[in-house]
């Protein structure tokens with residue numbers, strides 16, 4: 001078994017924390033994990049991408065080849081699209097809907113979301129809105145982990161434990177809010193009607 | 206050391222963190238560094254996990270010299286830097302190969318192929334070769350740990366500095382690492398003057414010893430487990446040499462293609478010549494795949510018979526610039542790699558940029574206003590977040606070459622006749638390499654303006670504290686001899702931009718050397734310390 005994930009976003013959105021949570025959960029489940037991270041200059045509001053590889057055997061390359069990713073988790077819709085050429089034929093893409101508008105030539109957001117939804121297995125989710133409702137507006141990345149969890153080769157319970165481990169030292173309130181964000185993300189992806197309704201709205205407007 | 210990191214089974218560690226932990230477990234007594242991507246996290250991890258001094262230094266040269274002093278006193282020391290930092294530390298580095306270290310002295314240097322956060326992609330293995338010191342090049346974070354541990358042993362065994370060469374994808378790769386039992390620190394030792402005083406007489410003797418030692422060191426690399434040769438008797442057309450990180454791409458691609466060529470992996474240098482010749486005896490062509498410059502490829506010609514052909518970066522079979530990846534290795538084997546889905550629409554670039562509300566923006570606004578009044582002003586810039594000012598929408602800064610170059614280049618341009626010339630440099634870059642060129646400008650009473658953007662931190666690499674506060678920076682500038690009436694410290698704020706513009710207008714118009722230190726803390730650093738306080 002191998003499962004290759006690309007996590008994409010903009011500096012400051014918590015791309016690397018997603019990798020940390022998922023790889024911790026994978027290790028808890030007896031899998032191996034290798035994550036290739038981008039630090040430094042690119043983090044100043046620029047595009048950030050992390051390659052996360054999970055497997056039940058030795059992992060060699062720290063990076064995923066084009067056409068090799070089983071899943072893309074995008075914290076920002078344009079950033080999700082940037083790495084579509086890494087997606088395997090049967091791979092899925094889950095993207096947050098909310099754009100980060102820090103460049104002058106950002107294309108119309110409807111066009112971006114539509115391009116995602118027209119991919120064979122493209123899904124979008126209102127991560128920031130869901131995070132706000134869960135009481136942690138900054139936890140959009142954890143919402144995305146929830147939205148992606150049923151695609152991962154790891155039990156949701158293990159991922160939940162990994163999140164709890166990551167936030168335990170940050171105090172009760174943040175811990176609770178992040179767990180709520182995780183669960184809300186998972187529910188939102190499971191309740192396809194809601195997602196479908198939103199997607200239909202985007203596709204028809 | 207917290208218990209959870211000692212003897213732990215397997216921990217997810219960055220390559221940089223693995224180096225740090227291994228150095229602690231090797232019994233270092235201190236570590237020295239200047240921040241620089243992708244090496245910064247080595248010292249950060251040491252400061253976080255360790256109970257040994259982990260010190261940010263003024264620059265890589267001073268860091269290296271402190272590590273050297275530690276070694277002279279018998280203690281083990283780690284010094285870490287990015288590849289271009291080694292240019293700054295080249296003087297002590299080259300000469301440290303002529304002395305005889307006592308405590309293990311390990312230089313961890315991180316190259317940045319692909320220039321993710323650097324101005325070039327120089328390959329540090331040439332420096333190791335140049336200084337004639339051993340070099341270890343890990344293939345993954347586990348090896349980063351193991352090789353760091355070994356590097357200290359090798360350093361003490363041969364009484365020589367040892368280089369650990371990392372690349373970005375090792376430094377910033379997080380993977381499971383198994384640690385081994387920690388070792389105690391060394392005791393203090395007394396050094397022999399002849400080993401350390403590089404007067405010609407001693408230096409000649411020491412250097413001759415080094416040259417004679419080459420055989421022993423070659424014996425170590427030839428038998429090192431890090432250099433592994435696998436010969437395939439039923440496949441004589443092609444042999445492959447990989448180094449460091451590239452082994453992972455090779456293993457991935459050869460498995461996908463079902464290829465099992467004879468293979469020599471090199472992780473320990475000097476190049477194991479005997480193993481290379483054994484491979485050459487076995488095949489008619491050698492493909493060299495290495496991250497960085499074609500170092501092994503170029504050395505090969507002198508080691509193997511002329512009828513064995515060599516393919517790699519020099520031959521054009523592999524791109525000579527940028528990072529390697531699996532796709533490049535597929536192509537080197539003559540196979541078209543798989544493609545992913547087509548990207549359905551044009552995706553605009555998203556380059557890094559100054560944070561909203563960044564203090565540099567105020568200074569740049571004021572500077573732009575003044576420079577707009579001149580026909581052909583020149584702004585030489587330097588290395589830091591403020592370099593991003595060269596990009597739209599700000600568009601300030603005509604150069605960024607190396608640490609501190611803004612000041613020397615401004616002097617040169619002013620002497621060429623350009624008016625006005627402004628050198629823009631950050632507080633930490635100024636302390637790193639800006640003081641010496643400023644002395645030149647003072648000596649020449651150069652008609653230029655020095656603009657120090659003081660945000661209290663080394664922002665670009667993760668807001669490490671600057672060595673000295675701004676008040677001290679002003680003391681230095683005045684102390685060197687910039688006239689006090691033309692040296693100003695300005696507490697900046699977006700509301701004070703008009704005042705700053707007026708000050709810059711006056712000092713830029715002044716027909717001699719002037720300096721304006723614009724102080725306002727980095728907002729990212731402020732955000733992080735708020736966060737740290739909250740948790």
Ligand code: SF4
Nearest residue numbers: 560563590664727729
């Ligand atoms: S990190 Fe600090 S100095 Fe760098 S761009 Fe952001 S605010 Fe400006």
